[in-house]
Amino acid sequence: MADEATKDTDTLLKEMSHWTGIAGEMQQLMMEHGASVLLKMGDDTAAGLATTPLPSTDQMLAAQKAWWQETAATWRKMMPLSPESAAAATGDRRFAGVEWREPIFDMIRQTYTAIADQLLAGIARVEGLDPKQKEQLLFLTRNFVEAMSPSNFALTNPQVFDKIIETGGRNLVVGLERILADVGRGQISHTAADAFEIGRNIATTPGKVVKETALYQLIHYAPTTPNVKATPLLIFPPWINRFYILDLRPEKSFVRWALDQGLSVFMVSWKSADASMAGTLMDDYILAGEHDAIDTVRDLLNVPSVHVIGYCVAGTAMAMLLAWLAARGEGEKVASATFFTAQVDFSQAGDLSLFVDDAQIGLINSFATDGFLDGRYLAATFNLLRGRDLIWNYVVNNYLLANDYAPFDLLHWNSDVTNLPAEWHRRYLSDLYRDNLLVKAGGLSVAEVPIDLSQVRTPSYVQAGREDHIAPPESVWKLTHHFAGPLRFVLAGSGHIAGVVNPPAANKYGYWTNDAKVPTLAEFVAGATEHKGSWWPDWISWIDTLSGDDVAADGARIPGQGKLPAIEDAPGRYVRTR
Structure with a gap:
């Protein structure tokens, strides 16, 4: 009898492992696709880098030393979990859950943080780039780093593991349904579609x-x-x-x-x-x-x-x-x-001003059909400016954890996009963001x-x-x-x-x-x-x-x-x- 119970448990664990792996692979593909799109946006910057002098030997040695020092500090803080590590984890909302304080997941978090910090610091140390090129690279790298956070993947997020056990894997099924629905509509859902209705519970002033x-x-x-x-x-x-x-x-x-x-x-x-x-x-x-x-x-x-x-x-x-x-x-x-x-x-118009040269404006214009630009494109652009909060937060909560959507009127409005005249948009970017002609x-x-x-x-x-x-x-x-x-x-x-x-x-x-x-x-x-x-x-x-x-x-x-x-x-x- 005990042998049969053990066998049943082993079978269940294997099934859960299998489907968790499938979900992780799917999420990995999504992240890689998102990263490839971001990197494609940086083609012009990459071409400029090809003619940029390599960092000096001293710079490379300094960067390598910083990397090893941070890596050693990470391992020193691993066993047991130090107060310093716990404080760092709770300071980042992605890792605020107590589950991230388990040694193995704290190691994953700290390793990710060290790599992320070094990637961003490495860009900041690169010489030979004009300020705009450096900001472009930092923006793209920051978005890539946020996309690759271990919190975004089923296999490296302890809260997702707990949810799989709690729901018997149902969260993965619900999450996949939501992914497919959002792919069909062309944007991430931030709140339940039926939570608000114009004229019923929003935009009701007589x-x-x-x-x-x-x-x-x-x-x-x-x-x-x-x-x-x-x-x-x-x-x-x-x-x-x-x-x-x-x-x-x-x-x-x-x-x-x-x-x-x-x-x-x-x-x-x-x-x-x-x-x-x-x-x-x-x-x-x-x-x-x-x-x-x-x-x-x-x-x-x-x-x-x-x-x-x-x-x-x-x-x-x-x-x-x-x-x-x-x-x-x-x-x-x-x-x-x-x-x-x-x-x-x-x-000083912020990150939106980083991608307004002729090639990038031409690329944006190519997305237009019948003389207008689909509002979902601009919504995605604004979301990228705060990708951690407006993209990956919802990937985790809506897809991996399959939590109930919060009935938030502001998020409903944020998803209610409008289309824009393509030529107006092109001139808006070129005349104002690029050439700053209004002043x-x-x-x-x-x-x-x-x-x-x-x-x-x-x-x-x-x-x-x-x-x-x-x-x-x-x-x-x-x-x-x-x-x-x-x-x-x-x-x-x-x-x-x-x-x-x-x-x-x-x-x-x-x-x-x-x-x-x-x-x-x-x-x-x-x-x-x-x-x-x-x-x-x-x-x-x-x-x-x-x-x-x-x-x-x-x-x-x-x-x-x-x-x-x-x-x-x-x-x-x-x-x-x-």
């Missing part, structure tokens, strides 16, 4: 679509106060994403909060690009989009000016619009301009009118995210060097999204202000005052001084009751178009 063009729908939200400020607020979200990042669940909605502060709020909902928009350029977004919406709201409410908010790329376009209005003597159409994580000077007086024109940012005198509020990986705070800060009007800069905690969508009730992150005129972000931070919680109240206090008297929230202030009849209920159909 309002009406009051205008529709080939480029955008204009949403007018219903007031929530009996009186509102005379000057309305018009929001331009980025057309790279959906507008409802500013209207997620009610408790996180910037739109709903702004309404409750007594503002008349309008939102532009951009159309996701299709073949009909193949010829759409930046001038179209500026004039047929933002400027047209400004004039529409001014006419609807019979007001001389509006407050405007531009988020990310829409903020870049808004800066160009303000310069164009200034050149035409029409700057008074805008009472104030608020910039959410927007760049105008791209000289050169007359370097760019709008409708054949040369523009100069130094002529903009519109009161401006500039918000940057301290941990922003898409629009780095150092880059956003540069906007303060180019406008001539009064300007308030606020540095918010967190990044490109959470740093903006931070309602006061959450009491998270904090923000920094500094009224002194200083030339650099470092000096701003050094002399800044830290404030707890959300920066939204700071913004509303600033904008209230520019908003005029209160007026009754009736007549044209009610969506559909003015000269523009309601077309459909908010959030409209454009936000649902894929």
Whole structure:
């Protein structure tokens, strides 16, 4: 009887070992494929390296010595597990589980860390490369290193081993199903597809679509106060994403909060690009989009000016619009301009600026079909900027561990991609990221009118995210060097999204202000005052001084009751178009 039990146990272990090996091999193939794509992106850099002088003998000896010293230190810390090793493991979320403190897995972790550190340090020590080439190599190497983490493989992740035993291997089956589903849709799922629905539990703020063009729908939200400020607020979200990042669940909605502060709020909902928009350029977004919406709201409410908010790329376009209005003597159409994580000077634009030479832009353009670029490409690009958090974290949790998806509205929005006009995208990369023409007086024109940012005198509020990986705070800060009007800069905690969508009730992150005129972000931070919680109240206090008297929230202030009849209920159909 005991022999039969032993035999059954051996059989079960062999089966588990077999299927774990299969899963590991599949994961290995996926990682290798991802690494090969990244390395292919670096072909031009590799070609440059071929003509780069080899490091000197002294450099090679120093690197080798550092490697052996780190390797020896790793082995010294192995048996038994030292407090230093435990602290290092818990400092990296990938290895925070107590399972990684088992000697064999701690050895795997430390060996990986030593190799990773030496790879990155080796790139940093290479001489003969210009700074951009070195940054390109570091970016590619960093992504490769993150992809090869032992946490990403079933055979080297102790938590996956435990999950296989706990579920009898069911997690591998569920994970494979999810992999195949994600391959079919062309992107990694960050949250359950049915957890959120536009108009049901996100983008629910009441309002009406009051205008529709080939480029955008204009949403007018219903007031929530009996009186509102005379000057309305018009929001331009980025057309790279959906507008409802500013209207997620009610408790996180910037739109709903702004309404409750007594503002008349309008939102532009951009159309996701299709073949009909193949010829759409930046001038179209500026004039047929933002400027047209400004004039529409001014006419609807019979007001001389509006407050405007531009988020990310829409903020870049808004800066160009303000310069164009200034050149035409029409700057008074805008009472104030608020910039959410927007760049105008791209000289320090972060990792996105590393791959914008002619060959790379041509490669990106080759992905376009019928004149537009599939939004999944850009989503993958943004994910690569934080691959550890936005790719490999979900490979482990969704595929290997097969954990339940977290119902996270922000991640649902992040996966809800929009398509882009290919020619607009090409010029955006070449004119701004590569050539940085916007900060050169007359370097760019709008409708054949040369523009100069130094002529903009519109009161401006500039918000940057301290941990922003898409629009780095150092880059956003540069906007303060180019406008001539009064300007308030606020540095918010967190990044490109959470740093903006931070309602006061959450009491998270904090923000920094500094009224002194200083030339650099470092000096701003050094002399800044830290404030707890959300920066939204700071913004509303600033904008209230520019908003005029209160007026009754009736007549044209009610969506559909003015000269523009309601077309459909908010959030409209454009936000649902894929």
